[in-house]
Amino acid sequence: MMIPRPPPPSLRVALRAGWSSIVVSPSSCIPATHRAHSSSPTTYPALVYDKYGRHDEILKVAHLPLPPVSATTVNVKFLASPINPADINQLQGTYPLKPPFNPTIGGAIGGNEGVAEVISVGDGVRGIHVGDWVIPVASGSGTWRTHAQYEAEDVLKLESEGVSKIIAATISVNPSTAYRMLKDFDNLQPGDVVIQNGANSGVGQSVIQLAKAWGFRTVNIVRQRPDLDELKHQLHALGADMVITEEDARRTDVAAQVKQLGPPPRLALNCVGGKSATNMVRLLGHDAHLVTYGGMSKEPVTLPTSAFIFKNLSAHGFWMTRWYDAHSHDDQRARMLSALLALARTARLREPWHDLNSFRAEDPVDRLRELAVTAIDKAGRGFGSRKQIFEFE
Ligand SMILES: NC(=O)c1ccc[n+]([C@@H]2O[C@H](COP(=O)([O-])OP(=O)(O)OC[C@H]3O[C@@H](n4cnc5c(N)ncnc54)[C@H](OP(=O)(O)O)[C@@H]3O)[C@@H](O)[C@H]2O)c1
Known part of the structure; x- marks a missing residue:
């Protein structure tokens, strides 16, 4: 009998606008009852679009609900997320990976990579703890937001010691x-x-x-x-x-x-x-x-x-997306990540030249929108040489 293969991570993300995961932590057998939980805000701002076009015409700031964790989910606070050329193409509708527009969040959330800190962990989750740094396993769930809830299997825990948040936020692309x-x-x-x-x-x-x-x-x-x-x-x-x-x-x-x-x-x-x-x-x-x-x-x-x-x-x-899809069931990704983080710890892989754009949850919607539009303008400009990165505070 043919056993159907699970869809690749990027497709799973597109299907449910969530994440899927490989957890590489050696602590995966620590019982959930030993872990602390911390409180999460009830809503958070996100950069959302519900049609394709120029970023200054389509991008909106939405305040979205952050529900309490369930048994299998983690709540996270994003630390930093870059603006890559593919993110801009995605807003324009010219990128092949198109997260579905979800009516409950008023569209799709921009951004495809970033690093987040875990702030709350469901009772059934193994190997992820409050305070851990995680990155999304696949592209497409939206990383331009201050907080998120993911299925635990949709994030990958980083061995983040000695690694800056800028390296962590940009390592997967x-x-x-x-x-x-x-x-x-x-x-x-x-x-x-x-x-x-x-x-x-x-x-x-x-x-x-x-x-x-x-x-x-x-x-x-x-x-x-x-x-x-x-x-x-x-x-x-x-x-x-x-x-x-x-x-x-x-x-x-x-x-x-x-x-x-x-x-x-x-x-x-x-x-x-x-x-x-x-x-x-x-x-x-x-x-x-x-x-x-x-x-x-x-x-x-x-x-x-x-x-x-x-x-x-x-x-x-x-x-890269195709490679991640093809290698979601082997350990090559974990080995690559580990090698890159080791190079970063020894300063042989440095942060990309960058500008930080401070995205604060408490700022008014108009200010956040203006900040985002200006940052994306800069990211899309030729002869810039500096990666624009949202830093979430
Ligand atoms: N296939 C993949 O999996 C994959 C993964 C990562 C990135 N990428 C692609 O790789 C490229 C670089 O990505 P990145 O994140 O490294 O970009 P980035 O840091 O934003 O840099 C953009 C680069 O493109 C150059 N550029 C901009 N406009 C140009 C033009 N009209 N003609 C020639 N060069 C131009 C810039 O040079 P100037 O300073 O001269 O403007 C700069 O070197 C993008 O096309 C991105 O989509 C693909």
């Missing part, structure tokens, strides 16, 4: 994407060379640091800008070996410098598309992999035919 792309497409060895565009992005910063930690060299492509020298300095400080502009990437002398860095590059990470991807591919050696994970230029990826025929190029796409 950008550093995880960088980790997977560096590990899963080629068997890179110390000394190997990786090329990436959008190198100053959150993912790009993670790629540089993970590559440095693992002994890979990086060629980092950024857009020309007035403060280019400062940006180069910042990227070198993270561990970048070469930082070049999109225009440099077409120069033969720069191609010669790339050749000096090590063996011909076998991995290129593309979050821009268009000519940027084409130029990057020209710097690759034989049997290389191009991994496209974003399309910031909104231009199609155009690749030279010769790269496929004569250099045996392989082109791939990567989506």
Whole structure:
């Protein structure tokens, strides 16, 4: 008899606008009766949308009820949640993961990742305690809110000692994407060379640091800008070996410098598309992999035919959500998280460059809305280089 597989986490989230989970705590057998409970507020503010469009036209602040915990749920207080490009695309309706509009909350809640502190635990919950830091298992439940109630199986407990809330809030998208792309497409060895565009992005910063930690060299492509020298300095400080502009990437002398860095590059990470991807591919050696994970230029990826025929190029796409869905039943996620947190504890993975936007539950609705619109404006602006993060107080 066929046993039906449970739906992947992102689909479960979409179906019930909740979370699903892997609990990795070693304390999973401590009886619930040994744990303290703390009180929760009865309502909380959330950033909600009930149609797709521009954030300044569709985003509202709603005060939603926070019921007492049931046997299987936990109540949490969010500490911080970033604004990622995908979150903005989700508001615009152009992102494939679309949380359903739920009439009881007046739509869907924005945001796909963040870190929260547990403030109340149901009697039947094992392995999660008041004071623990948790992250949502899957995208799509809405993290732009001060509080939430989740099924305990829909959150993942973090071993948060020595880790900042900014690292914890941003770990499941950008550093995880960088980790997977560096590990899963080629068997890179110390000394190997990786090329990436959008190198100053959150993912790009993670790629540089993970590559440095693992002994890979990086060629980092950024857009020309007035403060280019400062940006180069910042990227070198993270561990970048070469930082070049999109225009440099077409120069033969720069191609010669790339050749000096090590063996011909076998991995290129593309979050821009268009000519940027084409130029990057020209710097690759034989049997290389191009991994496209974003399309910031909104231009199609155009690749030279010769790269496929004569250099045996392989082109791939990567989506972290798909990887999480595929690996919801094994321990690879826990191992990746543990490795990333270990790098963060030893300052080899630092917080992304960021601005904090203080979202206080007691502030008037108009102020919260204005704060959110301004923060999303900044997040969506080119040449910004700083992740906008809601800090909940
Ligand atoms: N597939 C996945 O699973 C996955 C996971 C994480 C992220 N992503 C994607 O990866 C990309 C970066 O995400 P992030 O969170 O790291 O972003 P981020 O920190 O907000 O950085 C955005 C990056 O995009 C660049 N950019 C903005 N507009 C551009 C344009 N018109 N042309 C070229 N570059 C432009 C920025 O460079 P400037 O400073 O020059 O503007 C910056 O490097 C996004 O497309 C995101 O959706 C995908």
